[in-house]
Amino acid sequence: MLFYQEEISAILKKFKVDKNRGLSEKEVKERLQIYGYNKWRTHQSKSLLSLFIGQLKDALIYVLMAAIAITIYMGEYIDAIIISGVILINASLGVYQEVKAGKAIQALQKLAALKATVIREGIRQIVDTATLVPGDIVVLETGQIVPADLRLISSINLQVEEAALTGESVPVYKEAKTVSSDDHVVLGEQKNMAFMSTLVTYGRALGVVVATGKKTEVGKIAENINTTETKTPLEIRLSDLGKTLGKIALGVCFLFFIIGYLQGRPLADLFLTAVSLAVASIPEGLAAIVAVVLSIGVTKMSKKNAIIKRLPAVETLGSVNIICSDKTGTLTMNQMQVVQAYTYKTGTQSSINTSARADFKQLSKIMLLCNDATLTKNQQTGDPTEIALLDFADQLDIKRSQVNSTHQRLDELPFDSDRKMMSVIVTDQTKTELLVKGAIDQILPRCTHVQFGAEVQLLSESIKEGILKSSENMSASALRTLAAAYKPYPSQGINKENWETELIFVGFVGMIDPPRKEAKIAIEKAHKAGIETLMITGDHKQTAIAIAKDIGILQTDDQAITGREWDHLSSKEQQDKINSLRVFARVSPQHKVNIVKRLQETGHIVSMTGDGVNDAPSLSHANIGVAMGITGTDVAKNASDIILTDDNFATIVTAVEQGRNIYSNIKKSVLFLLTSNLGEVIAMLISIIMGMPVPLIATQILWINLLTDSLPAIALGMDNDDPTVMQHKPRPPKESFFAHKQGIRVFAGGCLIALVTLTAYSYAYTVKGYSAFDDAIPQAVIDYARSMAFMSIIAAQLIYALAFRHYQKSIFSLGLFSNKLLTGAVVLGIVLQLLLFEISFLREAFKLTSLSLIDWFIVLALGLIPLLGNEMVKLFYRIKKNN
Known part of the structure; x- marks a missing residue:
């Protein structure tokens, strides 16, 4: 009804x-x-245990659990503890995210x-x-x-x-x-x-x-928020990657075991090596590294006035190509301001124009005395329109306290929606006047005279037409107009019914909620980065159009539409039209959700900004919801993924830039991990296919993963921001980690690492006078060959990490030591490896032998090959691009 x-x-x-x-x-x-009671339906809260178990139902988590079982079976308890820690971190983050969703409902309930x-x-x-x-x-x-x-x-x-x-x-x-x-x-x-x-x-x-309750407008919002769940692109990519790696792990393990079995190798050793190789196929540090990198992004963003509530939102914001922004308080200052004023003598002028200040003072004093608001440096109370009129007096250097102290209000007719006027009788001991302010279409017909400087003239029809035309011009510029008039109050008094008659027209002002100065710059920066800004507001169409044109969102009026006009379009027409629209005015909360969904249906990654209860459903439905921290309601904040502590639209664009850099760093880590692990897998598979003793035993493989899948990968994830990141278009929503030939790069890098490993392995046999294909090879020779392969693959992986800092730029142009954490990770990795060789009980545990000085030089030379090869490819690419 x-x-x-x-x-x-x-x-x-x-x-x-x-x-x-x-x-x-x-x-x-x-x-x-x-x-029922006048409150929203209370949903049964899940226990923390059930939430935690729910987080374990993921392909990548299943693979990590398998890795734990394998490492425990093999007696590698430290590695099992590390992988368990990874699962705990991810599950805890997931529980936090689900708890956050319930807080939106609680915040709504507190509003009642x-x-x-x-x-x-x-x-x-x-x-x-x-x-x-x-x-x-x-x-x-x-x-x-x-209350309802x-x-x-x-x-x-x-x-x-x-x-x-x-x-x-x-x-x-x-x-x-x-x-x-x-x-x-x-x-x-x-x-x-x-x-x-x-x-x-x-x-x-x-x-x-x-x-009452959930049937109210705000109750419907609560129900809407509660049913919303959107996976971020990063979550989808990691889930898909986990499934792929799980299949690879099983396939590699099965293939390795079958080939070894057919060759008649010992089953016990074969099984241990096969399962350790399966672990090598899985970068078990991936989830932890991504969590660490995202956490670092959260810390950076908090210093730039953006609080990240959901870690993957940092990355997702970097892939956004549409920002849907509320107008009031987001793109504008959320406070009315007088920007133009009119008197018959001056015409329409800026309110602070020096030549017109004297004429505007009488206009301002009427609006100051016919006013119930307060405005001080510390606080303001009352209607925002009346507060703007007090600020107008300040612009004209009127001493408000002095005016108020010398004038006494004797009587009043308060504003009402029928009259659209407010009248007061004021005396300053020398004269008593009736002062009126209100809508110009209500005041002007009641006027018989007009103020012209210090004189009063008869108000002719031609003068009326001129005044109305000036008022229409202000309204066409989306300004809210408010007029003022007065008349001397007769000593014998007058009946209140005749107060607002035979008035002297003084003038009117034009007010607007002004746009933020930084919004225009931010919108232009976003546009250059391939991100379009849409305004979705409950305000009037003309007001929205004026603001949108001023800040660069809108070029032509036909790019704007009202909620009512939107409703008259069919679903097909809405989809066809939505990419050409930039402003949606007079919209309801349901409109906002519908617009966000239409944008998502056309393939966009949508960020929605807002501050009010009415914004909460769209914040929740958007890929990324961004709430205002100062003016935002608790509902909006709890329904969002990101909160801006400065309510500044420009901060959103800064967050986009940071999000892109975070994703870039995550991608570096992922590609490095996959390349390193692929090198191990290729080296092991080639050796067993060719009938050689395996170059690495199970404990050595696990040590390699522990060393190279942690510090270097994390250091890459903490790489310096790329200053050119906003010169590129947003990533396509379905773009994989292997786009732009990165899959070829991973495969080529893995082959180079495997080549280095097998070269060192074969060299060691040759030095001792044997071949890797001989039938009877002394165990000491095999241990020496494995020591060379073990050290070479570690050196190759650690040094190769430097190549992943940028897919095009040389490490020398980036600065060889500009990422101090990565440099430190490489050095620390090599030092730990040296300790493994020099400490006798560790050397025996990993079945290693000491290496000569020449051996170390060969290891270093072989370790540089993947890096130098990658740098040559980059050089070729840059030459080709410049030509």
């Missing part, structure tokens, strides 16, 4: 209630049984007023908000939070702050009069409705409850 379209008598009849008596306690109890004033059994009483039922008669007064969705029965100068729900930048004037419309009217235009969790800023009213 569309309550705003129904006569109040019909609604009272529907709910079987007398507006003067209200419901009886018996009726309240009966309706509580039917409608705890107490409400009602009329029951003819008595005015205060009750718990949760006990309200449809049909209850509720009394609203200034400062109260609306109400259809107003009567109202006196009622103003309701609905910014958090509808996006309106100023309080909405409410009245009980029926809204007649054949079409659906958006929340912001339902003037006879008061919605749950909005704030009464002025006046009082009586209303009947028409919806």
Whole structure:
């Protein structure tokens, strides 16, 4: 039922209630049984244990669990502990993310007023908000939070702050009069409705409850948020990678075992080597490294005014190609400001124009004295429009305190939605005047004269036309106009019904919620990076268009559409049109969600920014939700992935840049891990296929993984930011880690590492006078050959890590030692390897033999080959690109 379209008598009849008596306690109890309590449905919370178990249902986690079982079976308990730690870290992060989703509902529930004033059994009483039922008669007064969705029965100068729900930048004037419309009217235009969790800023009213709990507008939002779950691209990629690596691990293990079995090798040794090789196929440090790199990104972002609530959001923001932004408080300052003023003498001018200041002072003083707001350095109270008028006086250097102290208000007619005016009688001991401010279309017809400097002239029709034309020009620029007039107050007084007649017109001002200065620069920077900005707002279309043009979102008016116009399009028309639209005005929360979904259906990765309750569903449905930290409601913050502590749109673009760098660093780590592990697998498979003794035993393989899959990979993930990252278009949503020939790079690198390993292995046999294909080789010779292969593969992997800092730039142009952590990781890895050879009990445990000085030189030379090969390919690429 569309309550705003129904006569109040019909609604009272529907709910079987007398507006003067209200419901009886018996009726309240009966309706509580039917409608339930005035709160949102409480969902059963999962225990931390069940949440934790749920996080283990993932392909990559299954592979890591298999690795734990294998390493425990092999007696490698330290490695098993490390892999277990990886699983615990990932599961804990996942639990945190799920707990966060529930907090959005809790925040919404806290918005509800705890107490409400009602009329029951003819008595005015205060009750718990949760006990309200449809049909209850509720009394609203200034400062109260609306406790349920109400259809107003009567109202006196009622103003309701609905910014958090509808996006309106100023309080909405409410009245009980029926809204007649054949079409659906958006929340912001339902003037006879008061919605749950909005704030009464002025006046009082009586209303009947028409919806409670989850049936209210804010309750629907709660239900909407609760059902939303979106996986980020990084989560999808890692999940797919985990499945792929699991298949590879099983395949390698099976192939290795079958070949060895057919060759008649000892089954015990064959099994241990096969399972260790399966572990080598899996970069078990991958999940931990990604978590570490993302955590580092969170720390960086917090220093740049962005709080990351969900770690993968750091990366996902880097792949965003659409930013849907609310207008009020996000792209604008969320405060009204006078930007133009008009008097008959000056015409329309900037309010701070030096030549017009004297003429504007009389206009400003009327609006200053006919005003109930307060404005100091520390705080402001009252209607934002009236606060803007006080600021206008400050722009003109009017001493407000002095004016207020010398003028006394004798009487007043408060603003109401029918008159659209406010009048006061003010005296300064020398004269008494009636001052009026309000809508120009209400004031001008009541004027007979016009102020012209110090003189008063007769207001002719031609002058009226000129004034109205100037007002229309301001409105066309999306400015809200407010006019002022006055007249001398006769000593004998006048009847209040005749106060606002025969007035002297002084002028009017044009106000707007101004855009943030940095927003335009940020939008242009995003555009160059292939990211389009869309404005989605509850404000009027012309206001939205003006702001959007000013900050560079909009080029032509046909790129803007209203929520009502959007509703008239079919789903197919919406999809066809959405890529050409840049501004959506007068939209509801459902519109915002629908727009986000349409964008996602056309292949976009969408970020949605907002601060109010009305933004929460779209923040939740978007790939990345970005909430304002200063002006944002708890609901918006809890429904988002990122919170901006400075409410600055420019910070979003900074976050995009950081997100791209984070993803780039994650990719470096992933490719390095896969290349290193592939080198081990290729070396082992070639050796067994060719019938040689395996170049690495199980414990050596696990040590290699422990050494190279940790420090160098983490150091790559902490590489310096690339200053050119915003010169590229966003990544396609489905782009894999192996795009742009990175798969070939991984395979080529793995082959080079395997070649280095087998070369060192074969060289060692030759030095001792044997061949790797001989039947009877002394164990000491095999141990020496394995020692050479073991050291060479470690050196190759550690040094090769330097090549992954950039896929095109030389390590010398980047600075050989500019990533100090990576340099330190390489040095530390080599030192640990030397200790393994020099400490006797470790050398015996890993079945190694000491190497000569010449051996060490050969190991170093072989270790440089993959890096030098990669640098030559980069050089060739750069030459080809420049030509």
